[in-house]
Amino acid sequence: MSTEETPTASRHFIQQQIDADLAAGRVKHVHTRFPPEPNGYLHIGHAKSICLNFGLAKEYAGPEGPRFNLRFDDTNPAREEQEYVDAIMDDVRWLGADWESRLYHASDYFETHYGWAVELIKAGHAYVCDQTAEQVRETRGTLTEAGTPSPYRGRSVEENLDLFKRMRGGEFADGAKTLRAKIDMSAANVNLRDPVMYRIKHTSHQRTGDAWCLYPAYDWAHGQGDAMEGITHSICTLEFENHRPLYDWYLDRLQALKLLPGERPRQIEFARLNLTYTVMSKRKLLQLVQEKHVAGWDDPRMPTLRGLRRRGYTAESIRAFCERIGVTKQNSTIDMLWLEDAVRDHLNETAPRRMAVLRPLKLVLTGYADGSALPPSDSVKVCKLDNHPQHPELGSRSVPLTRELWIEQDDFMEDAPKQFFRLKPGGAVRLRGAGMAICQEVIKDATGEVVELRCVFDPDTTALVEGKKVKGTIHWVPVEGSVEAEVRLYDHLFGVEEPDRAPEGETFLHNLNKHSLERLTAKLEPDLATACAGESYQFERIGYFFVDPIDSRAGAPCFNRTVTLRDTWGKVADK
RNA sequence: UGGGGAUUGGUGUAAUCGGUAGCACGACGGAUUCUGAUUCCGUUAGUCGGGGUUCAAGUCCCUGAUCCCCAGCCA
Numbered sequence: 001m002s003t004e005e006t007p008t009a010s011r012h013f014i015q016q017q018i019d020a021d022l023a024a025g026r027v028k029h030v031h032t033r034f035p036p037e038p039n040g041y042l043h044i045g046h047a048k049s050i051c052l053n054f055g056l057a058k059e060y061a062g063p064e065g066p067r068f069n070l071r072f073d074d075t076n077p078a079r080e081e082q083e084y085v086d087a088i089m090d091d092v093r094w095l096g097a098d099w100e101s102r103l104y105h106a107s108d109y110f111e112t113h114y115g116w117a118v119e120l121i122k123a124g125h126a127y128v129c130d131q132t133a134e135q136v137r138e139t140r141g142t143l144t145e146a147g148t149p150s151p152y153r154g155r156s157v158e159e160n161l162d163l164f165k166r167m168r169g170g171e172f173a174d175g176a177k178t179l180r181a182k183i184d185m186s187a188a189n190v191n192l193r194d195p196v197m198y199r200i201k202h203t204s205h206q207r208t209g210d211a212w213c214l215y216p217a218y219d220w221a222h223g224q225g226d227a228m229e230g231i232t233h234s235i236c237t238l239e240f241e242n243h244r245p246l247y248d249w250y251l252d253r254l255q256a257l258k259l260l261p262g263e264r265p266r267q268i269e270f271a272r273l274n275l276t277y278t279v280m281s282k283r284k285l286l287q288l289v290q291e292k293h294v295a296g297w298d299d300p301r302m303p304t305l306r307g308l309r310r311r312g313y314t315a316e317s318i319r320a321f322c323e324r325i326g327v328t329k330q331n332s333t334i335d336m337l338w339l340e341d342a343v344r345d346h347l348n349e350t351a352p353r354r355m356a357v358l359r360p361l362k363l364v365l366t367g368y369a370d371g372s373a374l375p376p377s378d379s380v381k382v383c384k385l386d387n388h389p390q391h392p393e394l395g396s397r398s399v400p401l402t403r404e405l406w407i408e409q410d411d412f413m414e415d416a417p418k419q420f421f422r423l424k425p426g427g428a429v430r431l432r433g434a435g436m437a438i439c440q441e442v443i444k445d446a447t448g449e450v451v452e453l454r455c456v457f458d459p460d461t462t463a464l465v466e467g468k469k470v471k472g473t474i475h476w477v478p479v480e481g482s483v484e485a486e487v488r489l490y491d492h493l494f495g496v497e498e499p500d501r502a503p504e505g506e507t508f509l510h511n512l513n514k515h516s517l518e519r520l521t522a523k524l525e526p527d528l529a530t531a532c533a534g535e536s537y538q539f540e541r542i543g544y545f546f547v548d549p550i551d552s553r554a555g556a557p558c559f560n561r562t563v564t565l566r567d568t569w570g571k572v573a574d575k
Numbered sequence: 576u577g578g579g580g581a582u583u584g585g586u587g588u589a590a591u592c593g594g595u596a597g598c599a600c601g602a603c604g605g606a607u608u609c610u611g612a613u614u615c616c617g618u619u620a621g622u623c624g625g626g627g628u629u630c631a632a633g634u635c636c637c638u639g640a641u642c643c644c645c646a647g648c649c650a
Binding site: 010012016035036037039073075076078079132133136137140141142143144145146147174175178187188189190191193196198199200201215217218219222238239240241242243244245269271282324325326328329330331332333334335337338341344348349353389390419421422430431432433434435461464469470471472473474475538540541542543565566567568569570571572 | 577578579580581582586587588589590591597598599600601608609610611612613614642643644645646647648649650
């Protein structure tokens with residue numbers, strides 16, 4: 001009985017490396033972490049990292065569950081804020097990654113880092129340097145020329161120990177001294193030319209307050225934090241590949257000094273996510289917010305998790321997206337369509353359907369198709385519509401068909417080509433869930449603008465009848481009883497696929513899409529009056545819309561368009 | 576020859592020891608449909624270039640090209 005596994009989904013290079021580590025006995029389990037710096041909000045690129053790290057922890061979970069840490073890389077108090085810490089935790093949780101009780105901060109380890117640095121000094125691996133930042137830069141050499149050693153490189157252990165202690169004590173001004181690792185000023189890898197381990201910053205830290213005026217640099221803090229937490233695979237983006245020798249160098253020294261156990265973390269790099277029509281750098285996102293090109297970090301046009309959430313993206317769709325794009329070391333730019341497809345997929349399954357008219361045109365029912373008069377009451381009939389055509393279990397709701405209706409301006413054409421299946425003079429369409437309307441008269445205003453259509457209604461067609469089929473079905477909303485609401489239509493924040501590719505002398509801001517937001521007052525079917533903040537609906541034939549949690553009021557919802565429906569007619573019409 | 580990494584259809588990716596270049600998205604065509612949605616079917620198109628080894632090369636060897644990262648007391 002061979003239970004040979006059928007080749008399932010192929011495994012990406014990180015999974016393969018972990019498999020090899022496990023097989024070789026180099027590690028006994030897998031423990032990952034997500035290490036954000038709290039100096040900005042998380043964006044879709046971070047989501048890729050979170051999904052990767054948490055996904056691996058889940059995939060390789062032992063009986064005690066996934067081992068996944070959230071660790072704030074708070075080593076630079078000058079740029080980090082509690083506001084970001086709170087938002088990051090909220091976003092990570094929302095995405096579905098669970099760090100359980102394993103919430104850590106690089107600052108939790110400041111004392112340990114300090115003690116280890118003292119040991120490195122004692123072992124002759126680090127020294128206090130009095131060079132200014134400028135001098136360090138000048139003596140580092142270039143990419144093709146070796147640097148020259150600092151004149152302080154030969155200080156005695158005793159002097160280094162004394163100076164380092166006094167640095168901690170606050171005796172020296174910012175920038176006056178640094179602690180540097182003594183590695184190799186002629187290393188081809190510039191990161192190994194005696195990198196700074198500590199710099200003096202008399203700045204209070206959002207967690208440790210004024211306890212320290214000495215802060216560890218990233219390279220000195222990161223790998224050691226990984227090691228302390230028992231991280232087995234430290235996964236980061238490609239730009240840190242050049243730092244791996246330094247990551248290993250610190251770990252090697254600490255292991256040699258018996259300060260670390262035999263099992264140690266391993267750094268693996270993958271290509272960060274790039275998306276068309278947007279920018280991903282924290283600096284640029286900050287600039288968009290500060291210069292008010294967007295309404296805030298949670299502006300639905302932003303690629304931030306907060307923006308995406310407010311736009312109506314679901315955590316499930318973002319996870320599916322991250323799964324679909326894969327993990328490699330190739331720099332690539334994913335088409336925004338993939339992200340949009342991912343929400344469409346999810347919302348198509350889950351979002352209840354409703355009717356909404358974005359750009360209203362009045363349609364008046366003047367009588368029945370057989371010439372008889374409509375009932376005396378305004379309501380011609382009450383229509384029952386399914387909330388989801390593929391999921392009848394989601395129930396239905398009623399929409400009154402009245403004498404006066406709103407339909408979409410786009411759904412009427414006076415001189416229509418023959419592929420146009422909607423309303424035209426003398427033509428018939430199906431009013432969704434109601435029956436057929438036949439256009440008998442087109443009313444225009446003084447400027448020739450179509451302002452009203454007069455139609456007759458065919459009640460025999462409420463159920464489908466043979467011989468009375470019509471190709472087009474349009475949505476509608478009763479004038480009496482409809483709800484008016486603000487609807488925001490969002491488009492790409494940037495008008496070009498690669499916003500960073502700006503003309504000479506211009507920045508990425510030059511490529512901002514001036515029409516990325518359009519506000520409309522739409523007419524909605526009555527049921528939508530009670531739509532609640534945070535709900536998603538499909539407005540049939542238009543797109544998916546999310547009830548804005550901030551601007552909506554009870555009984556007065558406000559909708560953000562998450563994404564349009566696929567529109568094959570739109571493509572035809574463009575030609 | 577500064578160091579490090581990458582290169583497979585339009586896009587994103589897969590191919591275990593060298594053995595039928597596969598999947599998805601898109602595009603295009605068609606079927607179904609009370610959403611021009613969804614769903615379903617089909618078509619399309621690829622190993623960066625040049626040599627070499629081999630019965631057989633995306634994979635191994637040689638050589639060239641292109642792209643990305645690195646000279647913060649940022650991460």
